[in-house]
Amino acid sequence: MRKETKIFLLLSGVAFLSFKSITGPELFSVPTNFPRPTYHFDSNPLSRAGVELGKTLFYDSIISSDNTVSCGSCHQQSAGFTQHGHVLSHGVNDQLTKRNSMPLFNLAWSGSFGWDGGVHDLDFFAVSPITNPVEMNESLANVLEKLRSSPQYPALFKSAFGTEEINTERFLKALSQFMLTMVSANSRYDHYMRYEGIEFTKTELEGMELFKKKCASCHSGELFTDFSFRNNGLTHLTENDFGQFEVNQNENDKFKFKVPSLRNLSYTAPYMHDGRFTTLEEVLEHYDSKVEKTDFLDKALNKDGRLGIALTPDEKQKIMVFLKTLDDEDFVKNPIFSEGSLLNPILAKNINDDLMNFKITDKTQRELLNQCVESYLKIKSAIQANKSKVAGNEAKKLMKVLAKMNIQEVSQKEFFRKYQDKLFFDAEHIFEGEQSTDHQLDHFKDLSDHLYILIASFKAYEQTLYFNQCQESAMDWLSDIPTDLFVVKNCKEIQTKILTK
Amino acid sequence: MKKIIFILLCAVSLANAQKTGSISIHFDHVIGNEPLVLNDKKYKNADGDEFKVSLFQYFISNIRLIRKDGSTYVMPQDQSYFLIRESNKGSKTITLANIPKGKFTAISFLIGIDSARNASEIGQRKGCLDVAGEAKDMYWAWNSGYIFVKMEGTSIQSTAKNNIFMYHIGLFGGIGNKKTLNNIRYATIDFGGETLRVKDNKFVPVITIKTDASRLLNGDTNVEIAKNPTVMGGPFSAKIAENYKTMFSFAGLDKLTTDIDKNRKALGMN
Numbered sequence: 210m211r212k213e214t215k216i217f218l219l220l221s222g223v224a225f226l227s228f229k230s231i232t233g234p235e236l237f238s239v240p241t242n243f244p245r246p247t248y249h250f251d252s253n254p255l256s257r258a259g260v261e262l263g264k265t266l267f268y269d270s271i272i273s274s275d276n277t278v279s280c281g282s283c284h285q286q287s288a289g290f291t292q293h294g295h296v297l298s299h300g301v302n303d304q305l306t307k308r309n310s311m312p313l314f315n316l317a318w319s320g321s322f323g324w325d326g327g328v329h330d331l332d333f334f335a336v337s338p339i340t341n342p343v344e345m346n347e348s349l350a351n352v353l354e355k356l357r358s359s360p361q362y363p364a365l366f367k368s369a370f371g372t373e374e375i376n377t378e379r380f381l382k383a384l385s386q387f388m389l390t391m392v393s394a395n396s397r398y399d400h401y402m403r404y405e406g407i408e409f410t411k412t413e414l415e416g417m418e419l420f421k422k423k424c425a426s427c428h429s430g431e432l433f434t435d436f437s438f439r440n441n442g443l444t445h446l447t448e449n450d451f452g453q454f455e456v457n458q459n460e461n462d463k464f465k466f467k468v469p470s471l472r473n474l475s476y477t478a479p480y481m482h483d484g485r486f487t488t489l490e491e492v493l494e495h496y497d498s499k500v501e502k503t504d505f506l507d508k509a510l511n512k513d514g515r516l517g518i519a520l521t522p523d524e525k526q527k528i529m530v531f532l533k534t535l536d537d538e539d540f541v542k543n544p545i546f547s548e549g550s551l552l553n554p555i556l557a558k559n560i561n562d563d564l565m566n567f568k569i570t571d572k573t574q575r576e577l578l579n580q581c582v583e584s585y586l587k588i589k590s591a592i593q594a595n596k597s598k599v600a601g602n603e604a605k606k607l608m609k610v611l612a613k614m615n616i617q618e619v620s621q622k623e624f625f626r627k628y629q630d631k632l633f634f635d636a637e638h639i640f641e642g643e644q645s646t647d648h649q650l651d652h653f654k655d656l657s658d659h660l661y662i663l664i665a666s667f668k669a670y671e672q673t674l675y676f677n678q679c680q681e682s683a684m685d686w687l688s689d690i691p692t693d694l695f696v697v698k699n700c701k702e703i704q705t706k707i708l709t710k
Numbered sequence: 711m712k713k714i715i716f717i718l719l720c721a722v723s724l725a726n727a728q729k730t731g732s733i734s735i736h737f738d739h740v741i742g743n744e745p746l747v748l749n750d751k752k753y754k755n756a757d758g759d760e761f762k763v764s765l766f767q768y769f770i771s772n773i774r775l776i777r778k779d780g781s782t783y784v785m786p787q788d789q790s791y792f793l794i795r796e797s798n799k800g801s802k803t804i805t806l807a808n809i810p811k812g813k814f815t816a817i818s819f820l821i822g823i824d825s826a827r828n829a830s831e832i833g834q835r836k837g838c839l840d841v842a843g844e845a846k847d848m849y850w851a852w853n854s855g856y857i858f859v860k861m862e863g864t865s866i867q868s869t870a871k872n873n874i875f876m877y878h879i880g881l882f883g884g885i886g887n888k889k890t891l892n893n894i895r896y897a898t899i900d901f902g903g904e905t906l907r908v909k910d911n912k913f914v915p916v917i918t919i920k921t922d923a924s925r926l927l928n929g930d931t932n933v934e935i936a937k938n939p940t941v942m943g944g945p946f947s948a949k950i951a952e953n954y955k956t957m958f959s960f961a962g963l964d965k966l967t968t969d970i971d972k973n974r975k976a977l978g979m980n
Contacts, residue, residue, distance in 0.1 A: 252831045321887045327853040329885045332832045336841060336851040349842035377842040378832045436887065456853045457890040458945055
């Protein structure tokens with residue numbers, strides 16, 4: 210046993226050293242329990258400035274058509290770089306995609322990207338969400354143009370690549386550089402495997418043994434995926450998403466989706482390509498008893514005349530305990546991956562640029578708009594008190610009020626309608642997110658911004674209101690009291706705009 | 711000493727320069743026997759469907775020149791990618807430089823982009839291969855790969871919205887875990903007994919190649935626009951690729967001077 214360990218450490222030491230020379234150990238190193246990465250580091254060596262540029266691009270909504278959606282919008286660190294509570298991710302103009310955004314970590318070990326594996330190289334992946342009409346709906350050429358004329362990017366490209374030139378290759382490589390640094394390998398499991406002073410409990414050990422027997426044929430190795438595409442017998446699959454078939458048109462690959470890693474499951478709910486399961490219990494129940502027999506079902510799930518994988522309640526329980534050891538809190542909390550760690554904060558769009566000088570003359574409409582403010586303040590208190598259900602109910606009331614509103618003046622109608630729709634969408638998501646304060650918070654900033662724009666443009670407030678912005682926490686909120694920190698902590702500076710009656 | 715080396719280098723490059731020449735290829739786009747006119751002209755396919763073309767463009771790459779004895783000159787791959795667009799006159803005449811002196815009787819090229827370049831890293835995709843630049847409408851982002859041949863237009867027979875039809879043909883066979891159709895096709899164009907002489911850079915021979923866009927629709931499979939108004943990644947794309955591999959034909963060989971303007975005039979390109 211001792212001897213084996215030594216050899217293992219020696220070998221991984223060699224792998225580590227050979228990489229050190231390419232990328233620098235601080236930016237990317239291969240965890241000793243991991244295999245060799247597959248990414249082509251030789252053609253895109255990481256540099257501190259390159260990673261910094263990539264991180265800035267990742268968090269900047271400048272890459273979407275209306276400057277509202279960034280990579281970070283649908284890939285949030287605290288959710289293992291997927292999106293809190295969202296079954297399907299959504300893009301500009303509040304359009305929904307057909308899939309659940311994938312978590313982002315350990316990408317250097319992946320040879321294909323996306324649920325259908327349509328992209329073979331990490332460098333090219335970003336082109337897909339940027340140009341997808343229901344995601345960022347932007348052309349790559351225009352992104353580059355916007356970056357060239359921005360006050361901050363030419364200098365960032367110069368530090369990363371030597372000159373101020375901004376081109377396709379540099380843009381995509383910088384994004385990859387940041388994403389490659391997102392290595393998640395500090396879970397309890399990793400510490401246990403690397404003999405770093407962690408011992409597993411009896412249940413965890415039993416869970417691991419069961420996992421190896423029942424799950425590891427697909428979720429194999431230290432990455433917990435064999436990177437294959439399989440049909441796992443989900444019911445009610447629809448013709449709007451054929452999975453891998455859409456890429457290769459091979460009948461045998463209908464409804465096959467990527468086998469995802471099982472690391473960080475506690476943060477990445479909901480599960481499956483369409484986000485249909487909200488809990489791991491549902492996932493295990495699916496494999497035990499709900500696998501549907503179709504022509505395309507993976508053979509591993511139809512063995513010896515039994516569909517799925519037989520799991521007793523006790524076994525499920527133990528597997529769940531083991532899966533928790535794959536959570537890497539270090540990774541989801543590590544400040545180096547956060548927007549807050551950027552050396553140069555992204556220049557925020559000034560929301561006041563969107564304000565108009567309008568007036569509501571209709572008394573009923575004015576009252577309704579004030580009811581919206583009342584509802585909003587109740588939603589805010591509920592979210593602050595972590596009462597997601599109450600916030601959901603209030604959001605429903607807000608939707609009802611919004612539905613009644615109607616501005617007739619031709620010059621103002623279109624503007625009003627636009628923000629009315631946006632508010633309705635935000636409220637709808639806070640209503641639907643009644644299980645999760647996190648999900649509600651994702652939409653609360655937009656709700657605040659859109660309501661602020663509407664009431665400030667129409668000057669329709671019956672009381673003094675304070676519009677607060679904290680860039681570090683990426684949170685905006687309206688308040689009826691002058692000093693209100695809402696849920697924001699450690700904000701260096703809160704900018705407040707006062708709307709006096 | 712330094713001086714001697716300098717002279718020596720010059721002499722070598724001069725000798726090289728004399729051993730090579732340039733040629734031009736002009737692509738003449740037609741529909742059957744008629745010139746291709748975007749948007750305004752109505753055509754008929756073999757199935758009898760009426761159609762107008764709003765866009766026609768394609769990649770050619772991996773160019774080879776074939777000598778009488780069957781031996782070939784293979785152009786350096788990096789210099790052999792061209793995107794030909796009906797909407798861009800300049801793109802329809804390409805110049806190949808540094809061709810070794812000699813007599814050639816045929817040319818061959820790949821219609822589209824080879825699988826290696828479809829899978830290559832971003833640093834090798836400059837110029838017409840830039841997915842944010844020239845190739846932006848010839849690249850599939852979600853199923854990473856280049857579109858080889860693209861034709862769009864309208865047809866009263868089309869069952870798609872606004873009577874449009876769209877044929878975007880790509881797919882290079884896939885890479886790694888991803889296996890797809892392979893719609894890469896090659897064209898070899900014989901100069902019909904004429905000889906292309908590459909002598910020097912003073913006279914640039916111009917090969918005119920006729921590209922018949924109707925061959926997407928007519929051939930081994932006559933396309934019914936009503937049944938297949940949009941073809942992209944599906945299996946039917948292979949039928950269209952099989953059709954269009956015959957769309958190139960030899961239409962003439964001229965010897966022109968290096969005066970580009972004169973050449974353009976002579977080719978009726980002004």
